[in-house]
Amino acid sequence: MKKRSRRRGYFGDAAPEGAAPAARRSHKVAPRATAQAFVSVPGGLQAAEVLEVMSKVRHPVRLDDLVRFLDLSRRDKKPLEALLDALQSEGRVIRLRGGKWVEASQAQVITGVLSVQRSGAGFVTPDAVAEAGGEPQAVEKGRRKREGEVRSRPDIFIHPAFLGDAWHGDRVEVALQPGTQRHGAMRNPEGRILRVLERRQKELAVHVTRRTTARGVLCRPADPRLDFLLDTDVSALPEAPRPGELLLVTPQEKLDEGLWNATARVSLGLEEDAAVQERLTKLNHGIPLDFPPNVLAEAAELERHAQESPDMGGLPPLEEAKGAPSPDAVSHTSTAKRQDLRGVPFVTIDGEDARDFDDAVFVRPLAGAPEGVAWELWVAIADVSHFVFSGSRLDREARERGNSYYFPTSVEPMLPEVLSNGLCSLRPGEDRLVMAARIGFDSRGTPRTAAFFPGLIRSRGRLTYEGVQEALDHGGELLERHPFLRDAETLARLLLERRQARGSLDFDLPEAQFIVDRATGEVKDVERRVRLFAHRLIEEFMLAANEAVARFLTEKGTPFPYRVHPAPDPDRLSTLFRTLASTDLARSDVLHLKKGETPSPGRLRAIIKEAEGTPQEYLVGRLVLRSMMQARYSPEAGEHFGLASPCYCHFTSPIRRYADLLVHRALAFTLGASQGPVLAGHKLLAATDQCNARERAAAEAEREIGRRLGCLLLQERVGEVFSGVISGVTDFGFFVEFDKMPVEGMVRLTSFQDDWFEFDPDRQELIGVGTGRRFRLGQAVSVRLADVHLGRLEVNLELEGATDT
Structure with a gap:
């Protein structure tokens, strides 16, 4: 059938009066002249004509529609598709799901970090965005920034076919697909990766295969999420690698689909070594190893200055002072003035192998104190913000790392050891700068007063959980040296009882402790780490300090990263209650909910208690845990469901968590002890997003190394x-x-x-x-x-x- 001549354009533009009809296009393909001068489809149609039509359509179009809009015949379809593919390689058009095409300028394009699942699919976590314009570095005291409210976007699903050349961990540019629904509800937005903005994995751990190449050997990434091969030059290695050996390589250019060039840097050894498995895990999750030289230089300068002139916050050495003031002489109200706390008998309580001591505690009972205060808790936290300034090289590196990473035989700290194990660590018998909280509780464990100030302490002892538990159980010399431990036990039990009464959930899950021969790398055994009451004691005191700081900063209107834990997912809760309805708990009152009622933390706690000692105890505990959402950092206030706390933050571990360092800066700014800046708006959102991402990486790495060492342990069994x-x-x-x-x-x-x-x-x-x-x-x-x-x-x-x- 003869094709009808088009007299009116698709967009309603009438043909010019007297215009000659378009000549029929010939079907000879013109050769491509350059990378920019694209091949023409039959009849001489150029890229500019295709782009002009697509720009006027203003929505994704199918190839068949483009053929019709351009007045082409069906036989022109394949050459037109070739032209579109060429345009896509130049980034000028984008192919979407279902074969639709859109001009690049019309697509919604965002940037983010790609996470590839073991299934091959990926998710891109978008970079932080702000609803409104820029945000100043600092915020006026006493006023929370309301302009430019911030929001987060949901992760974007990437089908394996749309990953392109992107790898797990890369920062990428993504074109969003049109919104889709599943069973009537919106699902994660979908997208196609346009290009890699930053290749995050500069090094890869690879297995040597048995196949050799002209350059060296063919290798496969040890991370199963990376599905390609590497033609690896091994000439720099002292000896030829053996099949199965693990190498650390630097990937280079792509050779072909599924094949890349690489150069071997070093042999990691055989995979039976626990240290090799730790190195693999760190690589898989982008965990940084060595600190950059400029960061180490900045830390060394701080150490040199401290050795020449110890920084005690303006307070004199004890030898020159008349003596450290007693606790009663310390300010009872919040102040910017650094307080001399060397007369307060603080101690640190940590694990046997800990080296970074960032918290110290002291407890005393009070009689006849104002406001019904019966107990006083002192918590001193290393004043990391005094040494690590916002925007410094140390600060930028700490933010990039997000937190410290702990493995069975190694640690990758957030801060160089000069700080984490030295200047900031609250070592016994040494003067150390701190941010302190002084919190008063009544006889039922309810907080009545709180004061915060910078301080200077001298720890009276480096105690361990096991040692403290032994002292609490059997007395002895340690309790004689630190008699307040008995008072600390009493207050901790009060705080625990009060927290549980309000509905706080406790999932006392066993923690694996691998026994590794560090000389040989052999995994000898794995045990369940015992949780003592001494652990709970410190946990209760840290929870109390975190809540007190969050309440104070919220009342003062200072922006800071909250620690929020959303209420459980309704679908998972529904599954939980349906499952429990089929057990012996079906007749229990704790399962009876009113229509539309969302279970409170107290209700879930009651369900767990009801199941204790029954055959359903394990089932109930696991199902309640699985119904929980993930806790995260947020610039916006929100409840912490698991703790049944309306307002919570992390304040007590600034040596190993960047979010805590941000809280310290916010507290110092609010007290007037610092001029800032304090992050707010989209800057604070970006910081919390980074903290959340690195926290997830740490948790995933912890799970992975557990699985790896578990496999090593079981291989011989x-x-x-x-x-x-x-x-x-x-x-x-x-x-x-x-x-x-x-x-x-x-x-x-x-x-x-x-x-x-x-x-x-x-x-x-x-x-x-x-x-x-x-x-x-x-x-x-x-x-x-x-x-x-x-x-x-x-x-x-x-x-x-x-x-x-």
């Missing part, structure tokens, strides 16, 4: 039988946590030859269709270790026996 409990149920199998070690493995449904199973998400059960066997969360089982795959971090199990099946 294939074939053994273990007892355990079902810790997770899915539609493809169930996870089992071993009784004698906090390590998980999986029993896959494919290992059952005599039955097939249906998954009941409400009851968290797998039900055998043929046999009626049931596997549920919390059920005791015995399993045989079938195999261990370190590269995939898999521990595969086979069922030996189960109770109540």
Whole structure:
């Protein structure tokens, strides 16, 4: 059929009066002259014509529509698509989901950091944005910044086909796809990566394969989220690497689809070494190792200055003073003046292997004090903000790191050791600058008074949790030297009781402690770390100080990073209550909710208490935990659901958490002890986003190193039988946590030859269709270790026996 001539443009623009009809386009393809002079489609159609049409359409268009708008025939479709592909390579058009095209200037383009899942899909966390314009560096005292309210965008889903050449951790530019819905509700926005703005992984850990190349050897990244090969030059290594050896390489240019050039820097060794596994984990999560020379130089200058002239905040050495003032002589109100606290018998209480002591405590009972105060808690926190100024090289590096990272055999600190283990660490017998909180409680543990000030302390002792617990249980020399520990125990129990009464949730989950031979790197064993009351004692005091600082800064209107914990996800809560309704707890009053009622922290705590000592205890604890949202830092006030606290922040660990350092700066500014600046608006949002991202990286790294060392420990025990409990149920199998070690493995449904199973998400059960066997969360089982795959971090199990099946 003859194609009809177009007399009126698609956009309603009439053809000029007397204009000659368009000549029929020939179908000969013109050659591409340069990278900018794109190939023409038949008839001489140029890139400019295509871009002009797309700019007027103002919405994504399909290829068939473009053929029609440009008055082309069907046979022109493939050449037109080739032209569009060329334009896309230049960044001038974008191909969206479903084959639609849009001019680049019309697409919504944002930037963010890519996180690739093990499934191959990715999510981009957008950079912080502000609703309104710029934000000043400082904020007037007593007034919270309201202009330019800040917001965060949801993460953007990236289909594996739309990742392009981006890798996990890269900062990328993304074109958003049109909004989509799933089951009537909006889901995560989707996008396509346009280009990599910053390649975050400058080094990669790779496995040497058995294949050699003209340049060296073919290697595969150790991180399973990186799905490509590297043609690696190994000439710089002292000896040829062996298959299976781990190398640290610098990736270079892309050679072909799925193949990159790389140069080997150093051999990491064999993967059986725990230190090698730690190095791999650090690389996988972008955890920085060595500090840059200019940062170390700045820290060294602080150390040199301190050695020449110790900074005691204007206070004289004790030898020159008449003596340290007693606690009663210290200011009872908040002040900018640095207080001499060397007469307060502070002690630090930390783990046996701790080196960075950032908090010290003292407790005393009071009789007849004003406002009904019966107990006084003193908390002194290292004054890191006195040494690390906003915008300095140390500050920029600390912000980039976000927090310290702890591993079984190593630590990557947020601050150089000169500060973290030296100038800022509250070592016994040495004068140290602090920010202090003096909090008064009544006889029921309710806070009545609070005062904050910079101070100077001299710790009376470096105590350990184990030592303090021994003193509390059996007395002895330590309690004689520090008799206030008994008062500290009494106050801590009061605070714990009050916190639990208001509904605060406690998930006393076992923490794995790996025993590693540091000389050989061999993983010897793994134990559950014992949680003592001495741990709770310090925890209660730190919680009290954090709440007191958050209340004070909120009342004064100073912007600071809150620690917020949103209420549980409604869908997960619904699953929780449906599951519990099928257990022995069904008739309990704690499960009866009014229509539209959202369970309070107290209600969830009551459910946990109701299940204690019953067969449902494990099930209830896990389900309540899984219903929880993730706590995060936010520039906006919000409740901390898990603590049942309306106002909370992190103040007590500025040596190892950047958010705490920001709170210290806000407190010093509010007291008048500092001129600022204090972050606000989008600047504060950007800082909290960075803290959240690095906190997630630390948590993910902690989980990964646990799985890696667990795999190393179990590699030599294939074939053994273990007892355990079902810790997770899915539609493809169930996870089992071993009784004698906090390590998980999986029993896959494919290992059952005599039955097939249906998954009941409400009851968290797998039900055998043929046999009626049931596997549920919390059920005791015995399993045989079938195999261990370190590269995939898999521990595969086979069922030996189960109770109540």
